Amino acid sequence: MPSASEILQTLTFQSGYNTNLVILGTTLLGLAAGIIGVFALLRKRSLMTDALSHATLPGITVAFLVSTALGVNSKSLPLLLFGAAASGIIGVLCIQAILRFSRLREDAAIGIVLSVFFGAGIVGLSYIQANAASGSAGLNKFIYGQAATMQPPDVLLMGGIAVAAMLATFLFLKEFALVCFNDSFAQVDGWPVSVIDLVMMGLVVLVTVAGLQAVGLILVVAMLIIPAVAARLWTDRLLQLVIIAGLIGAGSGYLGSVISALLPRKPAGAVIVLTCSGIFLFSMIAAPSRGIISATWRRIRLRLQIEADHLFEHAHENAKFVITQVELKELSQFRAWSPAFRWVLIRSILSEGQVVRVSEGFELTRAGANRGAQVSRNHALWEQYLMSYADVAPSHVDWSVDQVEHVLSQELVSELERTLSSRGIMIPQPNESSV
Amino acid sequence: MPVHPTIQESSQGLATRPEHSANSPLSIHAMTVAYHRKPVLWDVDYDAPPNKLIAIVGPNGAGKSTLIKSCLGLIPRASGQVEFWGLSYKQARSRVGYVPQRESVDWDFPVSALDVVCMGRYRMIGWCKPVSKKHKEAALSCLDQVGMREFANRQISQLSGGQQQRVFLARALAQEADLYFMDEPFAGVDAATERAIVQVLRKLKENNKTVIVVHHDLQTVPDYFDEVILLNMRVVAAGEVSDVFTSENLHKTYGGRLTLLAEAAEAVARASSGNT
Numbered sequence: 001m002p003s004a005s006e007i008l009q010t011l012t013f014q015s016g017y018n019t020n021l022v023i024l025g026t027t028l029l030g031l032a033a034g035i036i037g038v039f040a041l042l043r044k045r046s047l048m049t050d051a052l053s054h055a056t057l058p059g060i061t062v063a064f065l066v067s068t069a070l071g072v073n074s075k076s077l078p079l080l081l082f083g084a085a086a087s088g089i090i091g092v093l094c095i096q097a098i099l100r101f102s103r104l105r106e107d108a109a110i111g112i113v114l115s116v117f118f119g120a121g122i123v124g125l126s127y128i129q130a131n132a133a134s135g136s137a138g139l140n141k142f143i144y145g146q147a148a149t150m151q152p153p154d155v156l157l158m159g160g161i162a163v164a165a166m167l168a169t170f171l172f173l174k175e176f177a178l179v180c181f182n183d184s185f186a187q188v189d190g191w192p193v194s195v196i197d198l199v200m201m202g203l204v205v206l207v208t209v210a211g212l213q214a215v216g217l218i219l220v221v222a223m224l225i226i227p228a229v230a231a232r233l234w235t236d237r238l239l240q241l242v243i244i245a246g247l248i249g250a251g252s253g254y255l256g257s258v259i260s261a262l263l264p265r266k267p268a269g270a271v272i273v274l275t276c277s278g279i280f281l282f283s284m285i286a287a288p289s290r291g292i293i294s295a296t297w298r299r300i301r302l303r304l305q306i307e308a309d310h311l312f313e314h315a316h317e318n319a320k321f322v323i324t325q326v327e328l329k330e331l332s333q334f335r336a337w338s339p340a341f342r343w344v345l346i347r348s349i350l351s352e353g354q355v356v357r358v359s360e361g362f363e364l365t366r367a368g369a370n371r372g373a374q375v376s377r378n379h380a381l382w383e384q385y386l387m388s389y390a391d392v393a394p395s396h397v398d399w400s401v402d403q404v405e406h407v408l409s410q411e412l413v414s415e416l417e418r419t420l421s422s423r424g425i426m427i428p429q430p431n432e433s434s435v
Numbered sequence: 436m437p438v439h440p441t442i443q444e445s446s447q448g449l450a451t452r453p454e455h456s457a458n459s460p461l462s463i464h465a466m467t468v469a470y471h472r473k474p475v476l477w478d479v480d481y482d483a484p485p486n487k488l489i490a491i492v493g494p495n496g497a498g499k500s501t502l503i504k505s506c507l508g509l510i511p512r513a514s515g516q517v518e519f520w521g522l523s524y525k526q527a528r529s530r531v532g533y534v535p536q537r538e539s540v541d542w543d544f545p546v547s548a549l550d551v552v553c554m555g556r557y558r559m560i561g562w563c564k565p566v567s568k569k570h571k572e573a574a575l576s577c578l579d580q581v582g583m584r585e586f587a588n589r590q591i592s593q594l595s596g597g598q599q600q601r602v603f604l605a606r607a608l609a610q611e612a613d614l615y616f617m618d619e620p621f622a623g624v625d626a627a628t629e630r631a632i633v634q635v636l637r638k639l640k641e642n643n644k645t646v647i648v649v650h651h652d653l654q655t656v657p658d659y660f661d662e663v664i665l666l667n668m669r670v671v672a673a674g675e676v677s678d679v680f681t682s683e684n685l686h687k688t689y690g691g692r693l694t695l696l697a698e699a700a701e702a703v704a705r706a707s708s709g710n711t
Contacts, residue, residue, distance in 0.1 A: 042544065103471075171563045178554050182540045188507045188533040189558050189610070190525075236590040238545045 002262040010258045018148070019261045025150045026253035026272055028158035029211055030223060032165040034249020036203045037224035038231070038242050042180040043200060047107065048092065050221040051114040053208045055091025056084035057121025057217060060142050061128060077154075077213075084142070085209045091117050092201065145216030145269030147257060154213060161210050168203055169242055176200060177238055215269030222273040223249060230280040233287035252276035306406045308349050309375045310335060315364055316372030324361040378408050380427050381416045388423055457521035460485050460614040460645045461506065466515030468498070468505045473704035475501050477669045479515070483614075486643050488636050488659065490650040490676075493666035494689050499649045500536065502666065503616045507533060519614065529558065532612030534603050536619050542592050548602045549587040552577055555609030577605040580638070582631050597628030604635060615639065615646040622651060633659055656680060 002010075009015045013023065040049050063083025067076060091113050098109040125139055141149065169176070178186045179196045187193045204224065211220035231244035256272030263271075285292050314331060315323055323331075332342050346362070349355050354368035364372070408416075420427070461483040468476040476498040483489055491499045504510045506517050508524050519527035532555075552574040553566045560570055578584045581601040586594060591602065600620055607615055620632055636659065639646055650656065656663055656676060663680050665671040665688040672679040672687070 044541075174557060174560075174564075174566065175562065177546065177550075178557060181544045181546065181551070182535065182554070184504075184509050184535055184539060185533060185554070185606075187509060188528075188531070189554075190528045191557075232545065236545050236592075237547070238550070241545050 022147045022150050023257045025155040025158045026257040027250050028162045030249035030253025032162040033207045033223035034227035034245040035165040036207050037228040038245045039200045041228040046225045047110045051110045052088045053217045053220045054114045055117035056088040059083035059087025061124030081209050142212045147214040147268030219273045226276045230283040233283040233290045309406050312372035313375045316376045322363045462518050464516045467513045469513045487661040489647045489662040490660040491664045497667040530613040532607040532610040532615040534607045534617040552605045555606040577608040581605045597624040617648045619649050
């Protein structure tokens, strides 16, 4: 295990030139991928991006073979990346062509292109390994990534792409949003949808190709998509989404490479992706309103409200002002309340001041009695509505009423009153003073 | 390969209408549309009179949406021409507004109702510029016209279906067009939304606009519209509601689902896909 001072040193860029390069490079890559990924996600291009990254492999091998044959330095990175970008784009064009000229759906077209291109790349790779004199092993790094080999020009490339991503988003946020949300409207409105699409796709290609070396072609799609989906859990606003996704991407690039620097022989790419997934998992659980905790809490609150409604309705219909412990037990059995749920339920209505504790059990306060009367009336309103308008047989009414009476808003209740009174059906308001 | 229909059935209700002129906001001439090699609209001729509310009605699969989408260039035409005030769509585009079908977009998109309505102003704002306060005010007043001002900052997935439809309508109003195409704006909306849409339609007419609406509810056609196009792969009849909205024409449009045209279209599709 690394010591605390080692961790601090790595976190604060004090653990050597090479490590710093890697940390800086992957942070910038994460930033760019997070921002661009938002638009890939919103344009529903996540899978397409995966096909794109897999389709880069044959281009890399062809570029290697061609440059070897021509006697150029076959390890020249720009040349290899150019090959990668070219074959990635050809892969995307193949998907478009399959969609256009066959009856296959997009998922099938993506599946075909992804596997065929990747297969071709693997064949090319094994051919190089068997025949090339030297330098062949280096190509493997494009599959799984090898951040440790990052050089200053690579970091500059990442920085350039991050700046391009931010600049494009700053300039074209409105145009990107329009095309992602409603491309047919954009086209009718006169926007060059295919050009805007091309810019978005071009940025995705840039990030993918730049990410090949660091995280590898299998995992680079994760850098694009996971920050965006994680950020989506935290916000409903596009600009915030872009910023949060960029921060999550940069954060996972930074943390992931720091962790992999501290733990020997852990590949940076995979650790970065796992860090990113960790942030996503945390978001899924803890995000406000969209997270699991908040959703569960909402469900519990709704159930508490509904069951408390039942309790007060029961009291109202039986003209009871005190609910004894025995009755409470009977009601619990009938409504299938567990002892724990009953305990929480009683706490909640006690704290809302709708019942007070008395020696035999619980006495309804005026607020509690009113609630019972209100629920009862909603029940009657809805029942009448179903019978007179929806032609539901009276014997069947009760079940569906039970579901609805708790969720009737004030607006719906007055609408119901209007509808029913037009048919001469009046249901008296609960008389509050009689309690 | 473009499909040239060899079977043509006569279009009625057009005899007394003028040929397409610079006055007509929309004139369609001999338009045929094929979709995935299957012809869906045959030889459509129609001249929209200005300043009218026009309904397109017909059974499912009659090509109602296809008609407006091909007018707007969203679906390529196999043959025929479409002119707007005597101009091409490209030239007349700034005077045309569009309400797509509500189901055509993902309503979980991270924008507010106001953001969506502002999209109607984008073409006035232009490239790369943010939405200025002036345009936001305009968008807000469009939301007001559909009774949605109080929902301006609501995320669009938190709106009901009817409210989403009204947001789309407000976006089209924000385009400040002279001719509107609306694809099924009344589909699956609540009573309040239906009232709001009708109110907007009447106000548009008062302001000398023309509105072409894909509509599915035959009962309300005489109440809501001045003109009607009865469509079933071809124009069965088109003209003023009082003239052409007859039970005879409706029977021709809706009765006997598999017409000669539909069978011919199927045959063309089968032949071109190679499995007979």
